[in-house]
Amino acid sequence: MNNAQSSSDRIPINLRTEALEQLLVERGLVDPQVMDTFIKTYEKDVGPLNGAQVVAKAWTDPEFKQRLLDDGTGAVAELGFKGPQGEHLVVVENSSAVHNVVVCTLCSCYPWPLLGLPPAWYKDPAYRSRVVREPRTVLNEMGLELPKDTEITVWDSSSEVRFFVLPQRPSDTEKFSEAELAALVTRDAMVGVAQVSA
Amino acid sequence: MTATIDFDIDGPAAPPRSNGELVFEEPWQSRAFGLVMSLHESGAFTWEEFRAELISAIAAWEEQETPSEEYSYYQCWVTALEQVTVHNELVTSDDLAGRARDLALRPAGHDHDHDHDHDHDH
Structure with a gap:
């Protein structure tokens, strides 16, 4: 020192x-x-609602969703979301086959313009080390039980890449407006430690 | 600087705070955060320089055999800010230690996070 x-x-x-x-x-x-x-x-002002709006738009606008998956930083800039720690955003999409969860094992890299500042548990040494080794157990402890045949992919954010999870749209939400959908989306779902329910 | 948008504080479009938590637990944490953001924006250091110091401060905490206190992310943040400001010759470590000791000698009642009521009306 x-x-x-x-x-x-x-x-x-x-x-x-x-x-x-x-x-x-x-x-x-x-x-x-x-x-x-x-x-x-x-x-x-900067909080998970920004990310929730991105998710709701991706659920309702297939072309936007494709741009989001191709170039996360560019697509969210269309909605006006940019700033420090928003560069090099990579969006990973959940499906019934694959569930994505994000961590920063070295420090606390996190897509601030979309989610605000990271919550305490995201910065905690226990989450950072354990979610890589035993993601299913950690997710269970956080209240998320996934089907056994759902594959879990852990993404390690860094200064080069910030990952953001596009959750699955809940069923029975066909008639929801974009704003109503956005209200369902939680920060935890966009980090991948929860799912969105209607 | 940052993207900001107009959104509802109440109702369905309000930020999902129910699963949120306080961003800052104590005032000094928000001051430390604001210092880093301001200095980064003015070009006093690059984000990568700060991040490297933050990573080593966190690693140093984790490598302690018997941690002296509970893990504090913002404590590591302040250590990283001290390192990067000293390294980039904005301040010296003697300046910092000297000023902090002076602050510690203030009469009782003046040793808390005080007087940050800057005028916001413009």
């Missing part, structure tokens, strides 16, 4: 953060207004 770490180990984390903020603002490297806008945006 170098100095930045060892010299600050015993200082409470909130003070380390405050020291960073003070020094960076004083030196004109961070504009507090810009910083507050980022925080507000991610707390309030």
Whole structure:
């Protein structure tokens, strides 16, 4: 460990953060207004609803769905969703034969523009290591029981590729509008630890 | 910067928060997040530089034989931010440690995350 770490180990984390903020603002490297806008945006505006709209459109518009599977980043940009950690988006489609689940084994790579910031469990060392080794058990523990003959594919996100799951459209939703469908889609379904139900 | 859209807060099109959880558990976490986003946007470091530091901070935590405390993602995030700002010569580690010690010496009642009520009206 170098100095930045060892010299600050015993200082409470909130003070380390405050020291960073003070020094960076004083030196004109961070504009507090810009910083507050980022925080507000991610707390309030960027959330899984973006991803839910993408899923609902893919369920109702076959041409969009094809573009989404061919070029995830380009297709979601059509809906205005882009930004940090949205580059190199790859969409993987669930079927009755294959269920996809996403992890970032090294840190917490996650498609922010579509899903907001990752939930605590996604960043947890236990999820990151176990879902690769024993996905069926981990999914069971998270409340998702898949048929035995459904194959589970685990996708490891990285800085090069962010994976996003296109869940299966639930049955009996033929008459649902796109907005009604979007309301059914949960964040967990788009990470692949849940399914969408009507 | 980020894609934003107008969507309903209530009703069927509201964000699915029922399976969500608080993004930030404590104020310092949101400050640390905002610092990284601002510095990245202004080009103070690349995302890859920050991510590499974050990965090594997380790995360092995981390699401890007897973890001294519960895993905290944002604690690793702050460590990564310290590393990348020092490495890119935005601050020195002495500056950071010195300022944090000064902050710790504030009179009681002033040692919490305080006074972040910046004016949002413009």
